[in-house]
Amino acid sequence: MANIISDETIEYVGILAKLELSDAEKEQAKKDMGRMLDYIDKLGELDTDGVEPMSHVFPVQNVFREDMVTNSDTREQLLSNAPEQKDGMFVVPKTFD
Amino acid sequence: MAKQYETVIGLEVHVELATKTKIFCGCSTAFGGAPNTHTCPVCTGMPGSLPVLNKQVLEYAIAVGLATDCEITRYGKFDRKNYFYPDNPQNYQISQLYLPICRNGGVEIETEEGGKKIVGIHEIHMEEDAGKLVHDEWEDCSLVDYNRSGVPLIEIVSEPDMRSAEEVIAYLEKLRLIIQYLGASDCKLQEGSMRADVNLSVREVGAEEFGTRTEMKNLNSFKAIARAIEGERERQIDLIEEGKAVVQETRRWDDTKGESYAMRSKEDAQDYRYFPDPDLVPIIVSDEMLDEIRAKQPEFRTEKMARYKEEYDIPDYDIDIITGAKHMADLFEATVAICNQPKKVSNWLMGETMRLMKEKEVDVEDLRFSPENLAKLITLVDSKAINSSVAKEVFEVMFEEDIDPEKYVEEKGLKTVNDEGALRKTIEEVIAGNPQSVDDYHNGKEKAIGFLVGQTMKAMKGKADPGMVNQILKELL
Numbered sequence: 001m002a003n004i005i006s007d008e009t010i011e012y013v014g015i016l017a018k019l020e021l022s023d024a025e026k027e028q029a030k031k032d033m034g035r036m037l038d039y040i041d042k043l044g045e046l047d048t049d050g051v052e053p054m055s056h057v058f059p060v061q062n063v064f065r066e067d068m069v070t071n072s073d074t075r076e077q078l079l080s081n082a083p084e085q086k087d088g089m090f091v092v093p094k095t096f097d
Numbered sequence: 098m099a100k101q102y103e104t105v106i107g108l109e110v111h112v113e114l115a116t117k118t119k120i121f122c123g124c125s126t127a128f129g130g131a132p133n134t135h136t137c138p139v140c141t142g143m144p145g146s147l148p149v150l151n152k153q154v155l156e157y158a159i160a161v162g163l164a165t166d167c168e169i170t171r172y173g174k175f176d177r178k179n180y181f182y183p184d185n186p187q188n189y190q191i192s193q194l195y196l197p198i199c200r201n202g203g204v205e206i207e208t209e210e211g212g213k214k215i216v217g218i219h220e221i222h223m224e225e226d227a228g229k230l231v232h233d234e235w236e237d238c239s240l241v242d243y244n245r246s247g248v249p250l251i252e253i254v255s256e257p258d259m260r261s262a263e264e265v266i267a268y269l270e271k272l273r274l275i276i277q278y279l280g281a282s283d284c285k286l287q288e289g290s291m292r293a294d295v296n297l298s299v300r301e302v303g304a305e306e307f308g309t310r311t312e313m314k315n316l317n318s319f320k321a322i323a324r325a326i327e328g329e330r331e332r333q334i335d336l337i338e339e340g341k342a343v344v345q346e347t348r349r350w351d352d353t354k355g356e357s358y359a360m361r362s363k364e365d366a367q368d369y370r371y372f373p374d375p376d377l378v379p380i381i382v383s384d385e386m387l388d389e390i391r392a393k394q395p396e397f398r399t400e401k402m403a404r405y406k407e408e409y410d411i412p413d414y415d416i417d418i419i420t421g422a423k424h425m426a427d428l429f430e431a432t433v434a435i436c437n438q439p440k441k442v443s444n445w446l447m448g449e450t451m452r453l454m455k456e457k458e459v460d461v462e463d464l465r466f467s468p469e470n471l472a473k474l475i476t477l478v479d480s481k482a483i484n485s486s487v488a489k490e491v492f493e494v495m496f497e498e499d500i501d502p503e504k505y506v507e508e509k510g511l512k513t514v515n516d517e518g519a520l521r522k523t524i525e526e527v528i529a530g531n532p533q534s535v536d537d538y539h540n541g542k543e544k545a546i547g548f549l550v551g552q553t554m555k556a557m558k559g560k561a562d563p564g565m566v567n568q569i570l571k572e573l574l
């Protein structure tokens with residue numbers, strides 16, 4: 001494996017993804033990420049001069065909707081997915097701006 | 098000698114677009130709905146839901162770009178900006194990083210010295226607004242309302258081309274006027290449909306490099322923006338003079354205290370890990386689409402000014418003021434279309450309307466009286482059914498609650514008394530009761546007649562035609 005993921009990197013990625021990993025899981029994740037980066041390096045060997053970066057695999061473009069209200073009030077249904085609700089709103093841990 | 102500093106300012110302006118529905122779903126954008134009643138699986142980030150772009154959002158964004166001399170991106174797409182915050186149900190905001198819809202534009206502003214200057218526009222991109230967090234006062238939790246989640250925004254990013262608060266405000270006013278003329282947004286700072294974040298740094302006059310900049314948020318009036326700029330400029334100069342470094346950070350302006358403080362940085366919030374949104378397909382802007390949008394562009398201020406001169410023959414001063422706000426121009430045109438009295442309509446708008454707006458602190462967008470009723474009021478004065486001071490009283494009521502002036506005048510008995518006999522009788526009484534003034538008048542004091550007219554109007558409770566009073570008075574004297 002050419003790419004070695006440092007402890008700092010796995011810690012940082014964990015924070016960004018809001019994941020808490022055990023030491024064993026961290027070691028496994030480091031290996032997996034290293035292998036992924038090796039694969040990316042391999043792709044880098046290809047000559048892509050003059051090739052436009054592709055973001056979508058389907059040959060579809062310009063899918064629009066007209067500006068017309070089509071949805072009605074489905075609050076009850078949506079809130080039924082929430083672990084907790086109050087006054088028609090989703091309850092979340094106290095958060096400050 | 099003390100060092101001279103220059104302030105360098107760039108703005109990020111968010112504008113809420115005036116669409117009926119959200120950017121990626123068919124939920125209403127109307128204000129005032131009960132919490133979460135304008136939501137669906139898309140705008141609450143339910144797994145498996147798919148966003149579809151509202152065509153009107155794209156058209157408004159392009160229209161603003163064309164009106165600000167931008168290049169329109171012919172191949173565009175959306176990207177995901179990843180961060181965790183409860184007002185963002187998907188854990189990413191759909192925005193445009195790599196291929197924003199408009200780039201490299203600018204608007205012309207007038208500088209304090211009376212010159213002209215172009216403020217460059219780096220880019221304009223489309224994105225979605227977040228939900229609203231409400232803090233529960235009773236329990237240790239927050240509540241989320243997603244009615245605003247997915248409301249379409251454009252973010253207009255300027256170049257760091259401004260050098261003073263005056264230039265910033267001139268730029269914002271110009272931008273607001275353009276967008277209002279397009280009908281793309283009402284751009285109300287107080288209500289948040291236009292929000293400006295100020296990026297500011299200072300450097301010594303003549304320096305080539307920019308200083309370290311800070312970003313200031315929570316500015317909801319032009320006055321707050323001007324004060325925040327002044328405050329931040331001084332704070333940075335003090336730091337530099339003390340030999341300390343300016344830290345690149347986001348600060349929140351507290352306008353009541355007149356100071357700013359650094360916002361708690363959300364953990365590693367700078368790393369947004371943008372990537373193309375696979376759910377939204379690319380946007381190809383064709384020549385036809387551009388032509389269509391161009392053809393729909395409304396008449397802008399300079400064109401309107403030229404037409405007013407030609408069509409209505411009112412003074413330049415009036416034209417300048419009336420076209421200064423889209424809503425005022427609309428009101429003017431609609432009223433003139435009914436009563437065909439351009440100068441009189443202009444007088445009402447520039448005189449009483451402006452006076453009451455100032456006195457009662459009403460924004461032009463919030464004016465309540467209709468063109469129909471203003472036209473009726475003008476007709477009432479023209480036909481001498483009411484005199485001008487009664488008209489002003491009636492207008493004040495119209496300004497508050499858009500009453501029908503014809504009905505109001507009828508109900509309150511405000512019509513001018515055209516009964517010459519009654520008027521003559523009152524005037525005779527006034528003459529008999531004020532011998533001193535009558536003498537003064539006969540001794541050549543022309544002004545004395547003014548007093549007698551006033552006494553007559555008072556006796557008639559204001560409901561007389563002053564011209565007629567004058568005429569009868571002179572005759573009897």
Ligand SMILES: [Zn+2]
Pocket residue numbers: 071119122123124135136137138139140141247
């Ligand atoms: Zn929705």
